Amino acid sequence: MAADPPQGIGLRTVRRRRPVTIKDVAQLSGVSAATVTRALQGHPRVLPETRARVQDAATRLGYRPDHAARALVTGISRTIGLLVPTIRDPYWAEVAAGIEPRAAQDGFAVLIASGYGDPVRAGETLEVLLGNRVDGIIVTASAGVAEPRLTPPMGLPTVVVGLDPPVGPLELEGARLAPVPTLLEAAQRHREGVGLSHVGFDDVAAGEIAARHLIELGHRRIAFLAGPATLATVLRIAGVRRVLESAGLELTAVTRGGDTFEEGRAAGVELLRPGHDFSAIIAFNDLLAAGVVRAARTLGVDVPGEVSVVGFDDIALAGLFQPALTTVRAPKREMGARAAELLFEHMLHDLDVQWELLGGNLVVRESTAPPAAGA
Amino acid sequence: MAADPPQGIGLRTVRRRRPVTIKDVAQLSGVSAATVTRALQGHPRVLPETRARVQDAATRLGYRPDHAARALVTGISRTIGLLVPTIRDPYWAEVAAGIEPRAAQDGFAVLIASGYGDPVRAGETLEVLLGNRVDGIIVTASAGVAEPRLTPPMGLPTVVVGLDPPVGPLELEGARLAPVPTLLEAAQRHREGVGLSHVGFDDVAAGEIAARHLIELGHRRIAFLAGPATLATVLRIAGVRRVLESAGLELTAVTRGGDTFEEGRAAGVELLRPGHDFSAIIAFNDLLAAGVVRAARTLGVDVPGEVSVVGFDDIALAGLFQPALTTVRAPKREMGARAAELLFEHMLHDLDVQWELLGGNLVVRESTAPPAAGA
DNA sequence: TTGTAAGCGTTATCAC
DNA sequence: GTGATAACGCTTACAA
Numbered sequence: 001m002a003a004d005p006p007q008g009i010g011l012r013t014v015r016r017r018r019p020v021t022i023k024d025v026a027q028l029s030g031v032s033a034a035t036v037t038r039a040l041q042g043h044p045r046v047l048p049e050t051r052a053r054v055q056d057a058a059t060r061l062g063y064r065p066d067h068a069a070r071a072l073v074t075g076i077s078r079t080i081g082l083l084v085p086t087i088r089d090p091y092w093a094e095v096a097a098g099i100e101p102r103a104a105q106d107g108f109a110v111l112i113a114s115g116y117g118d119p120v121r122a123g124e125t126l127e128v129l130l131g132n133r134v135d136g137i138i139v140t141a142s143a144g145v146a147e148p149r150l151t152p153p154m155g156l157p158t159v160v161v162g163l164d165p166p167v168g169p170l171e172l173e174g175a176r177l178a179p180v181p182t183l184l185e186a187a188q189r190h191r192e193g194v195g196l197s198h199v200g201f202d203d204v205a206a207g208e209i210a211a212r213h214l215i216e217l218g219h220r221r222i223a224f225l226a227g228p229a230t231l232a233t234v235l236r237i238a239g240v241r242r243v244l245e246s247a248g249l250e251l252t253a254v255t256r257g258g259d260t261f262e263e264g265r266a267a268g269v270e271l272l273r274p275g276h277d278f279s280a281i282i283a284f285n286d287l288l289a290a291g292v293v294r295a296a297r298t299l300g301v302d303v304p305g306e307v308s309v310v311g312f313d314d315i316a317l318a319g320l321f322q323p324a325l326t327t328v329r330a331p332k333r334e335m336g337a338r339a340a341e342l343l344f345e346h347m348l349h350d351l352d353v354q355w356e357l358l359g360g361n362l363v364v365r366e367s368t369a370p371p372a373a374g375a
Numbered sequence: 376m377a378a379d380p381p382q383g384i385g386l387r388t389v390r391r392r393r394p395v396t397i398k399d400v401a402q403l404s405g406v407s408a409a410t411v412t413r414a415l416q417g418h419p420r421v422l423p424e425t426r427a428r429v430q431d432a433a434t435r436l437g438y439r440p441d442h443a444a445r446a447l448v449t450g451i452s453r454t455i456g457l458l459v460p461t462i463r464d465p466y467w468a469e470v471a472a473g474i475e476p477r478a479a480q481d482g483f484a485v486l487i488a489s490g491y492g493d494p495v496r497a498g499e500t501l502e503v504l505l506g507n508r509v510d511g512i513i514v515t516a517s518a519g520v521a522e523p524r525l526t527p528p529m530g531l532p533t534v535v536v537g538l539d540p541p542v543g544p545l546e547l548e549g550a551r552l553a554p555v556p557t558l559l560e561a562a563q564r565h566r567e568g569v570g571l572s573h574v575g576f577d578d579v580a581a582g583e584i585a586a587r588h589l590i591e592l593g594h595r596r597i598a599f600l601a602g603p604a605t606l607a608t609v610l611r612i613a614g615v616r617r618v619l620e621s622a623g624l625e626l627t628a629v630t631r632g633g634d635t636f637e638e639g640r641a642a643g644v645e646l647l648r649p650g651h652d653f654s655a656i657i658a659f660n661d662l663l664a665a666g667v668v669r670a671a672r673t674l675g676v677d678v679p680g681e682v683s684v685v686g687f688d689d690i691a692l693a694g695l696f697q698p699a700l701t702t703v704r705a706p707k708r709e710m711g712a713r714a715a716e717l718l719f720e721h722m723l724h725d726l727d728v729q730w731e732l733l734g735g736n737l738v739v740r741e742s743t744a745p746p747a748a749g750a
Numbered sequence: 751t752t753g754t755a756a757g758c759g760t761t762a763t764c765a766c
Numbered sequence: 767g768t769g770a771t772a773a774c775g776c777t778t779a780c781a782a
Contacts, residue, residue: 445777
């Protein structure tokens with residue numbers, strides 16, 4: 001917490017530097033250091049001629065303002081921290097890809113720290129971010145990994161992207177049967193508990209989109225393959241059920257899945273054994289959906305002929321899989337960009353806590369079709 | 376180059392901070408600031424009792440050393456910069472995932488900057504890195520994007536990962552026919568031109584591995600689907616040819632591909648039209664290989680029954696594709712970790728420029744098999 | 751073993 | 767419009 005942890009490389013061992021400073025520029029251009037700053041920063045009250053002379057000198061010397069010195073006096077590091085569970089997950093990589101350009105646009109650098117899927121390590125890397133005096137933090141919270149450690153940065157502008165807190169097994173089991181409004185209330189409670197601004201994917205709307213697509217195709221018996229025991233699963237189920245119920249239908253089944261291809265495949269084998277009574281499956285995400293499709297193929301069940309399958313996210317795989325996956329696309333880049341924007345707003349004005357949910361859009365490919373005649 | 380570019384958010388608009396400083400800790404523990412530093416840094420000559428008191432005070436106050444201030448006086452930022460073409464590419468994400476933990480291990484943070492696939496933008500983000508006074512830089516150089524801008528950071532320890540400079544069309548065309556030693560010499564020339572330490576994938580060895588696998592299966596007529604016009608393509612071809620030639624064989628064909636699934640598919644359609652005279656294809660990477668397989672399927676050509684296909688890299692898709700792709704895995708994480716290690720060595724001692732090539736390993740899956748009887 | 755003081759490179763506050 | 771000068775928070779000779 002307080003001191004630096006023991007570290008492999010001692011401070012004094014690293015090579016020092018001796019770069020061009022503002023004084024060198026001042027000397028060469030024959031003005032004071034103060035004037036150099038003003039000239040370079042575009043301060044209004046400098047003679048155009050002086051400014052030109054200073055800029056020229058700066059360029060000639062290859063002067064580059066020292067970030068650390070500036071940060072020290074201004075109290076602003078012009079750096080934002082990004083805490084991700086792991087950058088290897090293409091989903092978060094995509095979100096990060098949305099953040100970085102938006103930050104760069106305002107001259108902010110992005111310091112990335114990885115939580116390694118472990119709350120303790122996440123806490124440590126958060127410390128690194130804070131030690132670097134980042135001006136703000138964006139936390140990507142997959143499966144609630146980083147969430148419990150979110151309290152310390154308080155006081156520092158913080159935005160959460162894709163908050164997805166774990167839910168109890170009861171809530172997950174009950175998701176199929178509990179009244180939809182109850183589910184939504186539970187979600188609201190979860191969000192309020194965090195007390196931080198948040199940019200997320202509108203899971204409820206996404207569930208609705210998936211369900212509506214299937215109903216429009218003529219499906220009436222639909223199963224849901226749940227993801228991990230987190231809020232997102234509950235909400236997508238709620239969205240699906242909302243549409244189903246308004247069509248006088250109900251979810252035929254909800255099965256525990258997971259979030260990997262393998263788990264999807266295993267669940268698919270379970271789900272698709274002879275005698276199942278649905279014509280379509282909505283899977284929590286694309287990887288799971290792909291697993292189900294693979295299981296179907298192995299079992300000789302035709303997709304979409306006998307069973308339609310819908311996923312969520314629209315990962316790169318979705319379009320390359322065979323059959324290509326119909327899915328509800330999550331606006332990952334946009335979520336990242338919006339989070340950065342929101343963070344800047346927080347840094348500038350004392351903005352109230354805000355929740356923004358970005359909608360998904362249906363991408364129809366080959367894994368869905370009208371149900372078979374007799375179904 | 377010199378001054379800051381005009382930026383969206385003015386410095387003084389951002390909220391200031393007033394965190395706990397070393398003075399607060401000094402006051403609370405009744406010692407001087409100097410002693411606080413020493414106590415917290417593990418300096419040998421502090422009374423254990425004093426140290427304890429200081430540490431206690433620091434913890435109680437939630438003191439966190441200011442990175443900027445420390446960087447200013449020590450000249451060391453304890454931050455390394457990572458320049459990637461784009462973090463969205465799972466390949467580089469994986470490499471980054473290897474760098475970050477290795478850096479964290481020595482208490483270094485990683486500042487990520489994206490080149491956006493554009494040399495100019497890459498140059499700008501490099502400036503950001505340098506302005507942040509990073510202690511070292513790792514440049515991931517895909518298809519030579521960042522390479523031309525590599526000169527400026529000179530003087531700062533720099534390591535390149537996955538350098539892959541463009542080659543002239545002549546070199547690419549000639550790769551099939553030119554003597555292998557000539558190809559290897561050309562590669563050597565390219566590398567020497569850079570003058571920076573480098574961690575890479577051993578393309579030659581990888582090509583050999585792929586070719587050997589096919590030959591062991593009994594294939595004798597093999598085609599190569601080239602990637603972009605870069606050194607990696609030439610070297611993989613060289614590796615393949617080396618093995619082929621020592622078996623008294625030669626490459627049946629080399630076709631221009633690209634590096635996307637779509638390009639692979641298009642090339643596959645070209646390549647696989649009736650009358651082709653090979654029983655196996657080595658594609659420059661997995662995405663290309665997947666495209667070829669898809670083309671084969673569309674054309675009714677059985678993989679691996681009629682044609683075997685090998686890729687490189689072992690991206691996530693490779694295992695999920697159907698048939699699952701046989702490939703030569705690139706040790707992406709390891710490359711990242713090794714690059715970080717090498718960078719630290721450069722930062723500590725005045726290490727000579729070094730090239731390290733990490734070997735790949737064969738991952739046999741379903742896209743390769745012995746050639747059909749009559750082939 | 752600890753304290754004092756100087757200084758890292760920059761910006762901000764005054765004067766002029 | 768420009769120049770001294772004093773911070774910013776920390777480390778480090780040098781003294782004590």
